[in-house]
Amino acid sequence: MTPDGNRAFPGLGLVKGLTVTLTTMFKTLFRPGKYLATVNYPKVKETPVPRARGVIALDQEACTVCMLCARNCPDWCIYIEGHKEEIPPDKPGGRVKVRAKLDRFDIDYALCMYCGICVEVCPFDALFWSPEYEYSEHHMGEMMHDMDRLQDWLKTVPEQPALEK
Amino acid sequence: MDFLTDLFANPWVALGGKVLLVAVMVPLLALLLGFAELKLSAKMQARVGPYFAGGRWGWAQLIADGVKFFQKEDLIPEDADRPVFKMAPILVLMSTVALLVVIPFGPDLVFQDLSIGVFYALAISSIGTIGVLMAGWSSANKYSLMGGLRAAGQLIAYELPLVLAVVGVVIMAGTMSLSGIVEAQANAPIPYFIPQALGFAIFMIATLAELTRIPFDMPIAESELVMGFVTEYSGFRFLFFFLAEYANMFTMSAIAVTLFLGGYWLPGIPESTLAYAGPLILAAKVFLLVFAMIWFRWTFPRFREDQLQALAWKWLIPLALVNIVATAAFKVIF
Numbered sequence: 303m304t305p306d307g308n309r310a311f312p313g314l315g316l317v318k319g320l321t322v323t324l325t326t327m328f329k330t331l332f333r334p335g336k337y338l339a340t341v342n343y344p345k346v347k348e349t350p351v352p353r354a355r356g357v358i359a360l361d362q363e364a365c366t367v368c369m370l371c372a373r374n375c376p377d378w379c380i381y382i383e384g385h386k387e388e389i390p391p392d393k394p395g396g397r398v399k400v401r402a403k404l405d406r407f408d409i410d411y412a413l414c415m416y417c418g419i420c421v422e423v424c425p426f427d428a429l430f431w432s433p434e435y436e437y438s439e440h441h442m443g444e445m446m447h448d449m450d451r452l453q454d455w456l457k458t459v460p461e462q463p464a465l466e467k
Numbered sequence: 468m469d470f471l472t473d474l475f476a477n478p479w480v481a482l483g484g485k486v487l488l489v490a491v492m493v494p495l496l497a498l499l500l501g502f503a504e505l506k507l508s509a510k511m512q513a514r515v516g517p518y519f520a521g522g523r524w525g526w527a528q529l530i531a532d533g534v535k536f537f538q539k540e541d542l543i544p545e546d547a548d549r550p551v552f553k554m555a556p557i558l559v560l561m562s563t564v565a566l567l568v569v570i571p572f573g574p575d576l577v578f579q580d581l582s583i584g585v586f587y588a589l590a591i592s593s594i595g596t597i598g599v600l601m602a603g604w605s606s607a608n609k610y611s612l613m614g615g616l617r618a619a620g621q622l623i624a625y626e627l628p629l630v631l632a633v634v635g636v637v638i639m640a641g642t643m644s645l646s647g648i649v650e651a652q653a654n655a656p657i658p659y660f661i662p663q664a665l666g667f668a669i670f671m672i673a674t675l676a677e678l679t680r681i682p683f684d685m686p687i688a689e690s691e692l693v694m695g696f697v698t699e700y701s702g703f704r705f706l707f708f709f710l711a712e713y714a715n716m717f718t719m720s721a722i723a724v725t726l727f728l729g730g731y732w733l734p735g736i737p738e739s740t741l742a743y744a745g746p747l748i749l750a751a752k753v754f755l756l757v758f759a760m761i762w763f764r765w766t767f768p769r770f771r772e773d774q775l776q777a778l779a780w781k782w783l784i785p786l787a788l789v790n791i792v793a794t795a796a797f798k799v800i801f
Binding site: 316327329330331339341 | 507510512513514518762765767
């Protein structure tokens, strides 16, 4: 029985299946350029879509060490340390300003599950998704990206697509 | 050349040469068919497939895999029945090697022509089943045990149609020697796969089940049993199972070709040419059947256990019996 209730000839489904695989085989054998679904990866690379979740980039200037990302991270893979920095007053006799300074911002990509909650939760737009995906390492410890490396990823963040009207 | 002829006249040297040839042939055939499977499956799924090992077409992919397996640790589970666990893959591979002995590659090219060749082939092929059972039982793992039990149920069920399908050919040829069957086909007006079409179909289905290949891969069933009876195997013992699977594809197809498709014989080719073209003709016919096996594997989903048993007991065995009766009646009447 086919899904729409027609009684099919017995074994017809088997023949149909065999035809599909055989035609696909000949198509990919003779016209690989047209029918191949995958690419020959390290030699040929596909361009990821602009919103691909490859790696998380950090804008150090925008970060206020508010820790929202670290606290919302389900895997606890973000490590943040900071201290308060005093800025001298603009005018003599004015009040001393206090600013949070980022000392450490590490993301352990060996733990990260690419949920993107940190990017969503950041109130100061300091975290961005970058479509880069080639950062595997020989040792697991090297999957811990420090803030300078995260800052470097910022260069690969594509232009944000325009908002829908 | 005289020196070589003298050398091989010595029965010990001849025996050693034959053993060496079989020992080289089994892994070579397994590599060849394994590679064919990798590439063909890739094309059937519109993938690129292996491409890098060896520089071109990824021809060295399986050699690289083999080297990798040799580097791995030979793990044996603590609770395993050690001697049985170690023996099982060797037994499985041995049945394949022993099967190769009776296949005629040409008019005089056969390692040992036995007068009960068909009987020997079917008996030896079920030794592999014992190896599978041993592997499943000795691994001390529930997945292995389930796989082993399923393999036992399946291989017993499909051994019967396999044997019964062959009986039709034996009746037609009047001999159990595989070389004799090829000669009988060469002298017959039509090749055996036309009058024995039913037997051929039953034999091929049962062969797929005996090889535990998709759609009959319940004993291995990665998605539910991890890898069934091979779950606990690693390193070169796993490699043995792998080699046995692909070499078995060759030997079982070669037996099917010998029984139903005329073996090394092709109409219109003189006897003198057959002496050296025989192996090539046999290989070409075998590759056709192996291609069908690969094709089925990448097309069909797996049978459920009850469907699998129903197919054997309710359809294949009665049909095979009908085939025997019809063939025998035909032989008696004409």
